[in-house]
Amino acid sequence: MTDTDWGELAQHWLDRLADCSVPGAGVTRLPFTPEHRRALGVLTELMEEAGLVVRLDAAGTLIGRLGGPESAPALLMGSHQDSVREGGAYDGIMGVVLPVLALMKLRHDEVTLPFAVEVLAFADEEGVRFPSALMGPRALAGTFDMATLDLHDSDGITLRRAMEEFGLNPDSLPDLKRNPTQVLGWVEIHLEQGPVLESAGLNIGIVTGICGIERHMVTLTGKAAHAGTVPMHLRNDALAGAAELTLATETLAHETDGLLATVGALHVRPGVVNAVPGEVSLTLEIRALNDALRECAGAAITHTARDIATRRGLSLDIARTYAQGATTCSSKSIEHLCKAVATGSRSEVRRLVSGATHDTSAMAELCSVGMVFTACRDGISHHPSELVSEKAMTAGIQTLEQYLIQLQ
Template structure:
């Protein structure tokens, strides 16, 4: 028999908790909550209180990840992990990350209230460093849980010159304890995360919930186009070597390549620097960036090859030179097919259908995939807006997501899941 659920009430509770957590900020007018700050401490304490009220035992690891434990089969039983993060970008919205932690707590509260028996335990995780806004690193909290934390992170410094190591110590942690934060892979079944979509697809589909097929891989390029400066009034158009026009044509080529892809590819030229930057001088040099993301590594690599070929063709045609260098590369992280199926069934238990979709944004699941299979549930957000104070998810949608997590737990018996390492294709 299914656990009785009041979806509207779950949504209203989630909304109230979002507001309470969102009030913890270093700024009185906007939400900014960075890793290992006094605001992080207050947020972690509030989340820990909610976990205890939900019937969970609470611990905290060496990087400040708050862990709520439910162990109906004993502390040595294998664990299902559910969570997200509680740090934010500067001037953030209230839902990114935090909603996933809150929905997990509400789902576990419903489960513990009825005394559900399971042959495994569940840990709710509230990570503190997903956004990478204080130190030049990201996913370091989930990396520690997954056993892949890089000691080099400890030497990194924030904008005030404070090292990661010193910030940990000031937070009351011992850096030497970081290895103990890692789970034993043999004792972990899977990691599941609920998150706002951060995009407009669910809203366009008029559906509240989706199932993530993969966290997209990403490539970032720096492209330098060199031409020749000249007087804007005296050099005929046919004799110009205009670096900006060449760069613009290359940017349009990126767009064309992404639009032709069948794996949800997106491409962005987000930054462009023009030399000499004078109103009356033909641009001699342009440096621009390309951010290319896809749910298929093969598709992304093929797109990079096509772009490089097009960029050199355009440069030759316009008598320019072009140099392309990669400065960031992250492989696609597929979501485990069995977990996708289980989440889809859980969603259809409480709503009409689940939209299958890739995630173009990064998540803690990228680090957690090095530990165990991962699955993700997306919740519709208004206008697709995220990393912005206007970020919003409707209470009813959050209630449906919490209910879907409860149904997921109810249905979840010990499966035979193999670790899903990065680099696999979807």
């Protein structure tokens, strides 16, 4: 098989997996559903063709294992099988297919590894069906909160019930915790979900870390009034205050290297054309690879919000509702992956920071982690038009193969 055939083979399997979707645009495959079950069947077939021993754990993670010498530790690789609603055919699932094909290529090239390798297809990373995510890797790391099992989807079905109806035993989740001494590390390959690699003419990039995230809920309350009878200088316009805060947030992010800040949703009351807005609720999200920088930005925006409220005669309610620390990829993994890119694709090695969260962030609680990005067309993801070229997937398979060879 030629090198170019590997990307074509990856596309074949991804096309089959894309069919494991509810009807409609793009790919919709939520955890513990018939579509999930069908995808497991396709992945099992692929893993077995690659010579892997396949099993399903209590978290719904499909694991394909290539055994090594007795008592040898295992390198873990993989990503998630689930999608957003009407998403693409590559996000997550490509990160399961490419590692399996890398192992298949090693066998084709008659290379034997002195350690075990496991490829994992996690059930739920996106958090679309249930208001939680990353259950599979958190179970392996021993950080899964069992209270999450009581959360329910839009139909009122709890996570526990969905898992039980899928044939799993959620009470055994704590038993999935891995012994770190038996894990060599974790590597995930994922489409970039951004335009950097494509704009640079590169197929592969190496991730140095995943941004930390914090979210705030902000409510500014003024006084609703008739839009035609209250003079401008006597108004307490909550939306004007929210607009000022939004622009101040954007300005801070523009002026601060490494900071991303977004006001993503606003709810305006009373929300009619002829009334001064009396109340606005908005969401604020801040991301950065440096946790101290992110927290400093959160404090600065909070101070700005208070100043705006005072000047405009508004009351303010602001609270941080979520926080997740940044993940740093191990320097050793970065070094080996960069060397693997140079060996496998003979191109410039670009290092990137991931602004999106991935399974890697939870696996970092268990072991050292590394991550590879492939270029994607126009930087589009979570959309039916999401596309990774066969050439980029071939480069990804080569990179993973060379990385595995280096670890011998």
